[in-house]
Amino acid sequence: MSGHGDPIPMTSRKSGPLRGTAVIPGDKSVSHRSFILGALSVGETKITGLLEGQDVLDTGKAMAAFGAEITRTGDQAWSVHGVGVGGFAEPDDVIDCGNAGTGVRLIMGAMATTPINATFTGDASLRSRPMGRITEPLSLFGAQAVGRQNGFLPLTMVGAKNPVPVRYTSPHASAQIKSAVLLAGLNTPGETVLIEKEATRDHSERMLRGFGAQIETVKTDEGYEITLQGQPELKAQTIAVPRDPSSAAFPVCAALIVEGSEVLLPNIGLNPTRAGLLDTLVEMGADIAFENRREEGGEPVADLRVKASSLTGIEVPPARAPSMIDEYPVLSVVAAFAKGKTVMRGIAELRVKECDRIDAMARGLEAMGVTVEEGPDYMIVHGMEGEVPGGGTAKTFLDHRIAMSFLCLGLASAKPAHVDDGGAIATSFPIFEDLMNGLGAAISRD
Ligand SMILES: O=C(O)C1=C[C@@H](OP(=O)(O)O)[C@@H](O)[C@H](O)C1
Numbered sequence: 011m012s013g014h015g016d017p018i019p020m021t022s023r024k025s026g027p028l029r030g031t032a033v034i035p036g037d038k039s040v041s042h043r044s045f046i047l048g049a050l051s052v053g054e055t056k057i058t059g060l061l062e063g064q065d066v067l068d069t070g071k072a073m074a075a076f077g078a079e080i081t082r083t084g085d086q087a088w089s090v091h092g093v094g095v096g097g098f099a100e101p102d103d104v105i106d107c108g109n110a111g112t113g114v115r116l117i118m119g120a121m122a123t124t125p126i127n128a129t130f131t132g133d134a135s136l137r138s139r140p141m142g143r144i145t146e147p148l149s150l151f152g153a154q155a156v157g158r159q160n161g162f163l164p165l166t167m168v169g170a171k172n173p174v175p176v177r178y179t180s181p182h183a184s185a186q187i188k189s190a191v192l193l194a195g196l197n198t199p200g201e202t203v204l205i206e207k208e209a210t211r212d213h214s215e216r217m218l219r220g221f222g223a224q225i226e227t228v229k230t231d232e233g234y235e236i237t238l239q240g241q242p243e244l245k246a247q248t249i250a251v252p253r254d255p256s257s258a259a260f261p262v263c264a265a266l267i268v269e270g271s272e273v274l275l276p277n278i279g280l281n282p283t284r285a286g287l288l289d290t291l292v293e294m295g296a297d298i299a300f301e302n303r304r305e306e307g308g309e310p311v312a313d314l315r316v317k318a319s320s321l322t323g324i325e326v327p328p329a330r331a332p333s334m335i336d337e338y339p340v341l342s343v344v345a346a347f348a349k350g351k352t353v354m355r356g357i358a359e360l361r362v363k364e365c366d367r368i369d370a371m372a373r374g375l376e377a378m379g380v381t382v383e384e385g386p387d388y389m390i391v392h393g394m395e396g397e398v399p400g401g402g403t404a405k406t407f408l409d410h411r412i413a414m415s416f417l418c419l420g421l422a423s424a425k426p427a428h429v430d431d432g433g434a435i436a437t438s439f440p441i442f443e444d445l446m447n448g449l450g451a452a453i454s455r456d
């Protein structure tokens with residue numbers, strides 16, 4: 011989906027209390043990986059609860075182009091007949107990963123140690139995101155990337171003919187870098203080692219282990235050292251995708267700021283490498299009950315009961331950033347309604363997401379009457395104790411999370427909040443508008 015349709019301007023208005031049950035779609039990170047690992051294994055992988063967002067569908071299409079057989083068998087139910095590690099065929103056309111950083115970066119890793127070539131592109135947002143952070147470690151395996159001089163897509167990856175194992179220390183806290191290296195290690199003889207200073211989401215490690223790879227994480231003085239034994243035979247799996255905590259963040263935050271709200275969100279993934287937002291909200295004074303804590307499919311989950319709350323700004327511990335990296339935009343909206351300042355530091359990675367999220371949130375919040383300070387790796391939101399004026403238009407820059415964040419803001423601000431384009435919401439949370447309006451929100455297309 012490298013093209014983008016006409017912009018979809020949207021508006022949200024002050025609504026009555028949000029009430030009811032929010033059934034959140036499947037986790038985007040786990041859904042991408044289900045398609046990719048299914049394609050790299052032998053046999054039929056059966057997936058239920060897959061996120062049918064455009065990002066994941068583009069990854070499914072890509073896996074078919076590399077030779078896997080991908081079939082939709084029901085609502086959110088999919089089957090993947092894989093080609094096995096090393097079995098990827100050379101695609102006969104450009105691989106278009108649309109808006110998905112996760113998609114393109116993990117797939118480049120997965121094919122980089124197979125002797126085939128593939129050309130990758132994406133939409134205008136993805137074509138402006140750094141790929142050097144992936145092509146550099148992949149070149150150590152013997153792969154070669156040829157593309158634009160600035161390292162942006164489109165680029166062609168020439169897979170290594172005789173891949174050599176790699177020991178690589180990731181310079182950024184990024185699960186996409188970690189996953190690309192581990193996936194490249196699959197078709198490489200010997201041990202591939204990835205070291206990360208801070209723990210990032212660990213779905214690749216958990217799922218690789220589930221598919222039968224030998225993979226081990228050890229905490230060392232340098233951080234976390236992950237060792238993968240190359241050339242395993244991955245065996246097809248049955249996967250129930252947990253519900254996405256990053257999507258749940260929007261109704262959770264909306265319920266906190268809209269007076270009188272009470273929303274139940276069943277079965278939300280609480281993997282500790284993803285749960286930083288909930289810890290932060292609780293520290294701000296949020297009334298969130300974690301009911302029926304349990305394990306499902308190897309991931310901790312709980313039902314969340316969220317009630318509207320008076321919140322106080324805090325200094326978010328920078329070490330928490332990797333576990334809530336996609337949630338800072340909506341946290342900055344909640345912060346606008348809190349009492350006092352919310353200080354978010356150590357968030358430079360936000361500048362290389364679907365857009366520069368620090369800039370997009372700062373400009374958008376200012377348009378809604380909120381004071382924001384920002385620097386290269388921080389943002390400080392001055393809370394208005396519930397009295398956010400609204401009335402502005404936020405630019406969304408093809409970024410789903412920016413669009414959804416401002417549509418949440420408008421449910422509680424004095425005047426409506428407008429976004430210039432909500433089209434990108436379909437990449438990660440296609441039912442966002444219906445789900446929110448089902449709870450009593452007033453979100454509409456202009
Ligand atoms: O591995 C993943 O599934 C993801 C990793 C994160 O990106 P980075 O690795 O760039 O931090 C996150 O922002 C993205 O939404 C999903």
Ligand SMILES: C=C(OP(=O)(O)O)C(=O)O
Binds near residue numbers: 109438
């Ligand atoms: C950063 C995100 O995704 P990706 O990097 O896959 O585009 C996100 O979903 O917030």
